[in-house]
Amino acid sequence: MSVALMALAAALITPSPAQAADSPVVRTDAGWVRGETTAEGRQFLGIPYAQPPVGALRWKEPRPVRPWHGVRDAGDFGNKCVQNASWDPGYERPSHTEDCLDLNVYAPEGAARRAVMVWFHGGGLTQGAGQDVVADTFARQTGTVVVTVNYRLGAMGFLATSGLDGEVRDGVSGNFGMLDQQAALRWVRSNIGRFGGDPGRVTIAGESAGGRSVCTQLASPTARGLFRAGIIQSGAYEDCGGRTHETALAQGAAFAEKLGCADLACLRAKPAAEILAAQNGFDWAPVVGGAFLPRQPKEAFAQGAAAGVPVMNGANQDEGRLFAFARFDGSGAPLTADQYPTVMREDYGEEALRRYPLSSYPSPTIAYATALGDQLFACPALRLDAALAGRGEVYAYEFADRTSPPFASLRNLGTDFDFGATHVNEVQYLFKHFGLRTPLNAEQRTLSRQLVQYWGSFIRDGVPRAAGQPAMPAGPAGTVLALRTASAGGNVLSATVHGEHLCNLWDDESVTQTG
Numbered sequence: 001m002s003v004a005l006m007a008l009a010a011a012l013i014t015p016s017p018a019q020a021a022d023s024p025v026v027r028t029d030a031g032w033v034r035g036e037t038t039a040e041g042r043q044f045l046g047i048p049y050a051q052p053p054v055g056a057l058r059w060k061e062p063r064p065v066r067p068w069h070g071v072r073d074a075g076d077f078g079n080k081c082v083q084n085a086s087w088d089p090g091y092e093r094p095s096h097t098e099d100c101l102d103l104n105v106y107a108p109e110g111a112a113r114r115a116v117m118v119w120f121h122g123g124g125l126t127q128g129a130g131q132d133v134v135a136d137t138f139a140r141q142t143g144t145v146v147v148t149v150n151y152r153l154g155a156m157g158f159l160a161t162s163g164l165d166g167e168v169r170d171g172v173s174g175n176f177g178m179l180d181q182q183a184a185l186r187w188v189r190s191n192i193g194r195f196g197g198d199p200g201r202v203t204i205a206g207e208s209a210g211g212r213s214v215c216t217q218l219a220s221p222t223a224r225g226l227f228r229a230g231i232i233q234s235g236a237y238e239d240c241g242g243r244t245h246e247t248a249l250a251q252g253a254a255f256a257e258k259l260g261c262a263d264l265a266c267l268r269a270k271p272a273a274e275i276l277a278a279q280n281g282f283d284w285a286p287v288v289g290g291a292f293l294p295r296q297p298k299e300a301f302a303q304g305a306a307a308g309v310p311v312m313n314g315a316n317q318d319e320g321r322l323f324a325f326a327r328f329d330g331s332g333a334p335l336t337a338d339q340y341p342t343v344m345r346e347d348y349g350e351e352a353l354r355r356y357p358l359s360s361y362p363s364p365t366i367a368y369a370t371a372l373g374d375q376l377f378a379c380p381a382l383r384l385d386a387a388l389a390g391r392g393e394v395y396a397y398e399f400a401d402r403t404s405p406p407f408a409s410l411r412n413l414g415t416d417f418d419f420g421a422t423h424v425n426e427v428q429y430l431f432k433h434f435g436l437r438t439p440l441n442a443e444q445r446t447l448s449r450q451l452v453q454y455w456g457s458f459i460r461d462g463v464p465r466a467a468g469q470p471a472m473p474a475g476p477a478g479t480v481l482a483l484r485t486a487s488a489g490g491n492v493l494s495a496t497v498h499g500e501h502l503c504n505l506w507d508d509e510s511v512t513q514t515g
Contacts, residue, residue: 033074040136046078049187052099062183078102113198122208133431142456145197151180158284160248172290185226211235219297236380240297245289314397315381318420320373335364378501386477396480399426443485
């Protein structure tokens with residue numbers, strides 16, 4: 001096609017200025033995309049933000065996406081990154097597709113330059129996809145633009161090896177999934193204005209591994225300037241810590257040996273299915289020591305990282321119940337009273353057994369779950385509040401709706417186990433989790449609206465507020481906003497969460513290391 005004809009074609013499909021904010025056809029740096037207009041606004045699904053990391057680009061930093069001709073359809077989600085099947089809806093089969101570096105945009109109608117939330121999904125850095133939350137209703141209700149992101153997972157995203165031919169800055173490999181997230185943020189900075197978003201008002205957010213991703217990006221020098229605020233939901237586990245470079249290289253060597261490979265060329269020649277089959281049993285997490293993450297996040301925060309960046313951070317009251325159920329009741333072997341002392345001593349030590357007496361809990365599994373949740377999530381979240389205090393405003397919450405219905409993956413199991421306010425349960429109060437509507441009662445729907453208001457206010461203005469509700473506290477560290485239904489006391493400020501979760505026990509590093 002001649003240059004003149006190409007210009008004419010572009011003119012014919014270019015929305016007028018008056019139409020641009022509401023058009024389902026938008027021009028990105030790489031080309032035009034055609035989304036869809038729904039009752040909630042506009043949505044653009046499966047937009048590539050980087051080249052597919054396949055062939056010679058496997059285990060390399062993400063490369064800018066190549067331009068395309070014509071108008072690309074953005075009506076369906078892209079591929080999920082390489083991962084095993086799971087119990088989550090839509091994950092019944094594994095994915096062996098490496099062409100997965102896509103994102104999704106949900107934009108209300110109207111011409112305003114709206115604040116933007118970029119969502120990193122959870123899944124332990126081995127599972128999940130941007131499509132896990134459908135944020136169209138949230139975007140409309142909050143008046144924000146929401147972007148959800150796919151990033152490389154497991155071995156594909158976090159394998160550390162030596163001899164990468166200089167493809168990774170400073171020679172420290174193993175952070176490919178995190179670098180994907182930064183590539184998505186650069187795409188947002190360059191393109192989101194055309195979708196009605198304000199590139200100067202970007203909040204990064206995520207739950208579980210997505211929250212840990214936010215914590216990691218807050219500590220990363222190479223992420224500076226890509227966002228102005230962060231939301232960490234149940235993501236402070238392990239104090240957001242990464243693997244040392246030495247540990248990551250040792251794990252990478254063991255992984256390569258498992259596949260019978262002596263070099264990276266051999267690994268790149270392996271089918272994705274073989275890589276996936278071999279990755280179980282390894283720790284896939286960010287790597288400390290290079291330009292991306294020079295020091296552990298808690299050390300970085302102590303030295304001034306994330307200065308001036310407001311953060312909303314919290315955990316759920318009963319985080320551990322999901323994990324304890326999966327280990328015991330869900331596997332057909334509920335923890336018994338006779339087993340409880342032995343398991344507690346082995347996992348957490350004698351003092352923890354004394355502090356969590358079985359007589360105080362309705363079942364051995366819930367007793368164990370309480371210790372697990374306190375140690376792994378609740379107390380690290382409070383420590384993160386303290387670590388970030390003074391660097392910027394830190395707004396603290398605890399999701400405490402113990403009447404909340406189990407999220408979809410658990411509802412499908414048909415169990416009567418009491419999950420309470422367990423891990424992941426707050427997500428369905430904000431978004432359509434897995435694209436599904438959660439069966440909330442009237443009180444829970446009210447709480448859901450309040451959560452949406454708190455989150456939306458923080459994304460727009462940097463301060464979480466909800467109509468007629470107490471403001472989320474920005475300090476002192478240890479004071480949180482407990483989020484619960486009206487009949488359970490409503491949303492109230494609490495200064496007792498540190499004691500309720502026995503954090504004086506879990507903040508003792510000698511106990512934590514023993515456990």
